[in-house]
Amino acid sequence: MQKLRIATHLRHAALLLTALHTLPAFTQPSPDHSHVHFIVHAPSILTAPISGRLLIFLKPGTGDNEVSTDELRPTAAWVGAREVQSLSAGASVEIDPDAEDMAFPSPFASITPGDYEVQAVLDIDHTYNYSGRSPQDWISPVLDLSHWTPGEGPEPTLELTQHPTEDPARTASLAKANAQVAPGVVQLEQLQSPLLTRFWGHPVNLQAWVVLPPGYTEHAKERYPTVYWTHGFGGNLEYSLASGLRLRDRMNEGKMPPMIWVMLDESCPQGTHEFADSVNNGPWGAALTTELLPYLESKYRMDARPTGRLLNGHSSGGWATLQLQVNYPKIFGGTWSTSPDPSDFHDFTNADLYAPNANLYRTPDGALIPIMRDHGKVLSTLQELAQLEQVLGPYGGQLASFEWVFSPKNNSGAPQQMFNRATGAVDPAVVSYWRDHYDLAHIVETNWPILKPDLKGRIHLIVGTADTFYLDGAAHKFEAVLNHLGADPHFTYLPDRTHFDLYAVNQDRYALFDQISAEMYAVARPNSHWQPHPPTASTPQPSPQSK
Template sequence: MRARLAGALCAVLLVVTGTTAAGVTGDGRLRFALTLAPSAARQAGRSAVDGRAYVIVSRKGAPEPRDQIDITGGVPFWGRNADGVRPGRPIVLDGGGGTYGYPLKSLASLPAGHYSVQAFFNTYDTFRRGDGSTVKMHMPCGDGMDLFHSPGNFSSTPRWIDVDPRHPRTVGLTLDRLITPSQPVPPGGTCQQGNPADSAHVKHVKIQSPALSKFWGRPIFIGANILLPAGYDPNGTVRYPVEYHFGHFTTNAPRGFREDGGNAFSKWWLSDAAPRFIVVEIREENPFYDTSYAVDTPNLGPYGQATTRELIPAIDARFHTIAAPYGRLTSGGSTGGWMALASQIFYPDVYGGAFAGYPDPVDLRREQIVNVYDDANAYDTIREWDRTPRPDSRTVPGDTNYVNAQENLWELARGDRDRSGGSWAMWEALYSRRGKDGYPAQAWDKRTGAIDHSVSAGWKAMDLSAKVAAEWPALGPKLQGRVFLYVGDTDTYFLNTAVELFQQRTDALTNPPSGFTFVYGRAKPHGWSPYTAQEWFQIYADYVAKHAPKGVDASAWRGPRVTPRLNVSGGEIVPAEKHVGLPR
């Protein structure tokens, strides 16, 4: 207790004098005392803040230490939660249990050296949700949960210090800089309402969602980036099919389009050769991640309802879309691949076909390479006398980039209770029930990886493979021949293994047979696609024309058909490469 009091007294001395105190007696630990500058607090309009405080150290002067954090090859950083922080009152980060770091767990492990150091503070808002829970989380503001650049957060000006474990010291750092929104804020509004500027072919929509606002207990907005086809006439009568292209949060134009025709896709899109489609990219950043996954969940709220019943009708009302399932296709890769497939499965009466690439795990017997239902540990394969780390990311030749424990512990240092903004935290928020504390129930111990099967068993409700198999009598007539999946068979994150399990399960379905198409790229990594964007739109055009109601004239938007290998025949793409995954 005395050692802690001594550290606190030194921290107070730092606040008063603004100097670095050396020679602190006590437990011999290096400490950092972080204080919020009154000027930064005034600029933010806050008298006190809740959140998570960090210290980041680097041997390099540039870029700033906060920009050098990564799972591998990144610099050490440590964090701890801090509530009710007021200007001038220190937050102390030390080698104690309340401070947790990555890749060095404890500040006491930092070796002697000359370091550039920086303090950071991730602010949490208090959400009194409609489900009765109260949680503290960071609300992104047009940044897509880019934690170390998110508006409303504070940082210190980096400074150089010398560290020597033989000589304990307390280092004072002042959080004197506030991150402000990069997008324009509407008069009298908030940064969540901001929209990028429109152009001739690129438009933006944002609405307040009644369903999400009720769930989160405050106004929640969802939006979309819209790409219009060449020749689009807002006063015309032609209605166009829509590609709902899912992915991570972005304010960029869909499909990389440029008004000046400065790339191959843009030139093609504006040419006579391109089918006339409208492209919609959803923008749904939220307190857990940079996208919602577009389904209803206990932890994120009714994002599926908000997307399908609120946002899509608003888009249909403003633009000349074909407002019927046959004219709405879903697509995307990785996170967007999961969203494209899940949207088709959960809302088959809204969408008419899914074209999903290298999706996040679609069968949770392979959450990457973890069987969440049967494995004992998410980080290691455990045997009687030994244990082997589970790889998380690999190269095509087979080298391991990093293992599951590394990414999960990196996320834990960024934020506990699934507040890291990372992929594993988001998956838990997506799949898990709500825990007793209001945050997602933890499927495994974040420090050890030990799986709690009483939690992971409940993930089956969001397991796309399990859902399709269990509900096939109802889903089959609506999904038959409407799912197209493609993935490299050496996907960087092992996502092909879940796709193969999904294929095995759906190939066995009858009454009706699934008619799903699976395309695998031999020795291809994450991000592989069998076709270019231009070729995909030719496929989409043929597909929509094939499934349009009898008598519909597609000539106004279909464009020329250019190459036989892109035909849709019998509900199936004629693929460049195709093979069935090996049984497991």
């Protein structure tokens, strides 16, 4: 789950946040209730048919320019869905979310009469679950429904006439970031992967921004420790660039030691592949370690040794870097993973997947399992997350993304679902596969005699005690396993910190990077005794050691 909101940051919050009050979802109205129908017209200016997932967003009120799920109270808006194929110019389609069994948080027929507003979105490439509205999608103007009673009167008619508009602030920020891309500063690397291309049957690229430290061009004979960083759920290549430029600024300011940062992109159509080797997403870990790393080390002056290859990421990126260290301990010299997704599936964001009759929605006594909190206040449940995600689309959501990474294939070749979306019941056979391949605590414990020489002392994990997604629970369990093994783990629990303010110190939202990078540099350069310092004209940047 992505979870360090830097700049625009990641849409995982929009997908994971739900309201405090639970409403029943995916239940058909009783037979005497009227169904609610909406008519949607395709754009009249189309030159070719369009397909996608047609979404209807409805909420109380009037006068808004957009109707969508609310990041803090998504159950305050209804969402309906239908897949449509080959709509031609001006064609119309009828959608009855209740008949389609695609309504959240409750059947549209159950809505109380009143004033509402509604908007249609045609999600062309099924990315709404991951990134929201895209420029290629079609949307309708918001339609006000005054004194509206579901199922009575004319069917509301919506016209798909426009594309979502770009946020001017985001456009300006992206332009500013791209203007800083230059040799010796930040460079884009895209490498077609033979392994992934063979797996998918079409060209697949590994992508990353390479952020070079100040003095890289001037110190032409020096080699540098290299950090492999990756974003979490909702991130992309654009976000990786923005994050890398912040780190470059901190090196310029003398807050961080001079290192190369490789800002990886782990997004894919299914969600995030997390650089894991998967039967569904492909051999991303193998491609990274056997293809991209050698390519980059041949092009840039990097330390081509484990102590010079270090890992950092937050949330889903935290889990990605944690598993890379566990699965490739001879390649990487340490991970500093922050607020990683569950590393011990005895606590999969509050659900014990190994419990008898395990259920992702409810505890054995029937209580709903929360997924998100604001300190002591529960904001959303796993059931709400799963069922909203199902309406928004069949893949690209957080829970479906886990299945694309972790699950075996079913008979049709798709990832096997770990749990039943209607009931929350967990499939023990799928969980058994998850345990053997992706439960990091289980993997380390089972293979410790082999892993010990290369893994001992190399796992660093930082999480807040008030983590928004309860990820401190799994961290405690993983730490207990590592302590039992004598693995010399370095776990830090920051008091009262959430998923979103973990890196902040005083008014500096990114200050934890300074501590992490200094610890990394001490591993790569144990005799350097590097200290942060303010840059001055008379004080050059510290020079890394030659290899």
